[in-house]
Amino acid sequence: MAPSLISPSVEDIKIHMKSGHETTTEALDDAKARFVVRNSTSLKLHEEAVKSLPGGNTRSLLHNAPFPVFMKSGKGHQVFSEDGHTYTDFVGELTAGLYGHSEPTIQKTLVDTIQNTGLNLGATTKLEAQYAALLCNRFKLDLVRFTNSGTEANLHAIQGARRFTGRRKVVVFTGAYHGACFYFPEDQPAENCVDLEDWVIAEYNNIEDTKAKIERSGDIAAVLVEGMQGAGPCIVGTHEFLHQVQESARKVGAVFILDEVMTSRLAPGGLQELEGLTPDITSIGKYLGGGITFGAFGGREAVMRVYDPRDGTALAHSGTFNNNTLGMAAGYVGLSQVYTPEVNRRFNEIGSRLREKLQKVSQGTKMTVTGRGTIIGVHFLKDGRRELKSIREKKDDMDLKELFWFEMMENGFWITRRGSIALILGTPAEELERFVKCVEKFLERHESLVKL
Secondary structure: OOOOOOOOOHHHOOOOOOOOOOOHHHHHHHHHHHHHHHOHHHHHHHHHHOOOOHHHOOOHHHOOOOOOOOEEEEEOOEEEEOOOOEEEEOOHHHHOOOOOOOOHHHHHHHHHHHHHOOOOOOOOOHHHHHHHHHHHHHHOOOEEEEEOOHHHHHHHHHHHHHHHHOOOEEEEEOOEEOOOOOEEOOOOOOOOOOOOOOEEEEOOOOHHHHHHHHHHOOOEEEEEEEOEEOOOOOEEOOHHHHHHHHHHHHHOOOEEEEEOOOHHHHOOOOHHHHHOOOOOEEEEEHHHHOOOOOEEEEEOHHHHHHHOOOOOOOOOOOOOOOOOHHHHHHHHHHHHHHOOHHHHHHHHHHHHHHHHHHHHHOOOEOEEEEEEOOEEEEEEEOOOOOOOOOHHHOOEOHHHHHHHHHHHHHOOEEOOOOOEEEOOOOOOHHHHHHHHHHHHHHHHHOHHHHEO
16 A cells, blocks of 8 residues: 555645746645645545555546545535535536536436436336437437447447448547546557457548548458547647548448547537538437436437347347336436437527637647537647647646646636546636636746746
8 A cells, every 4th residue: 555645734735826936846746735725534534544444546547646536425506525615517527518517407306216217127127218219309319228338339339330341440530538448648559458350441531641541451340530639638629630531441441439528518419410411320428328327329210220139140239227217207308308409409508608718818838728618628739739630749848737637626616637627517707717727827827937
């Protein structure tokens, strides 16, 4: 076990944020010291957690040094830490928390389902057919199957494409994240990626490389792409690039799989509606479970029929919680009654305005803001480039990114350490404005560190 961190007393450090630091290291050391003092309860909880969890963690993305903040509860757009601090939640459960922590319609649905339907009935139910019909209509799918996560949705979409085409290889893109076992940080799959020999990796947003990899590799079963790469965070695919992916996949008879696990919330019909794409298969998940673990994949009938159990040669696809009553009920109510097409459009307009304001206040600095709608990525780049086309273009100033994360927490904003922001429905406009002002003050306070 790692040694315990000793919390300095308030008297031993300067609590108030200073300006005019000679180096980023000094500013970051001060921020870390303040963090330790402000979060002493989290430190104690972490020291207990490491006794039963590797590193005190069961979800790698949420690990933070020197130790993670422990959250106690959430309500609406806010989360409350074990140390007594209140945060506006910009993590938004990595887009899955769109409804926040206490949406009343979904809360009532969950209670009613527990009391009147039951938890997992071990049988087919009307709830799953009802929700399937809504998803097919909303996202223009012929048929759909449910899973427990976006990772599973992509796994089964890929396996279905392989059965349908009789081929093995799958084209993916640099920087892609399609789930816990489908990560492609550079030109090689991550070590924990499945089917290590079956991937062909093209450069994201590179049209010529994309054409070559899809059209000349041979044996391509599927092309799997995000319309905006979530792990970037938020590297946006260009219209021309995404249509080239679709065109090249069709040219070689490969199944075009669009990963909308994160981006389906950007328009009533997902990012594909915004870009005019017609994928063979779409994978979805996250918020569509209404806060319950959820995933799904669906699309063209001919491809989806490989999972039809009425056919004795069909692929098997099981999962104890695929059709759990809570996810089916909460997902349906959330999409049909809360996140209606009209609400969706207004919400994403709010997100776009926030992103534009952040881009404006960060002009002339190393801070770059990317994204679409209510999903935003904050970067601190050594070369200060204003747009990111590929993970290969990222030259992160990691110390500045860390400093930003620590100081935004001190301002009461909960953001992922990598810089992902996923807005929660109903976040007050004044909180969004306050965030813009806090960012502006951060850039002013550390002008000597962030200026180009």
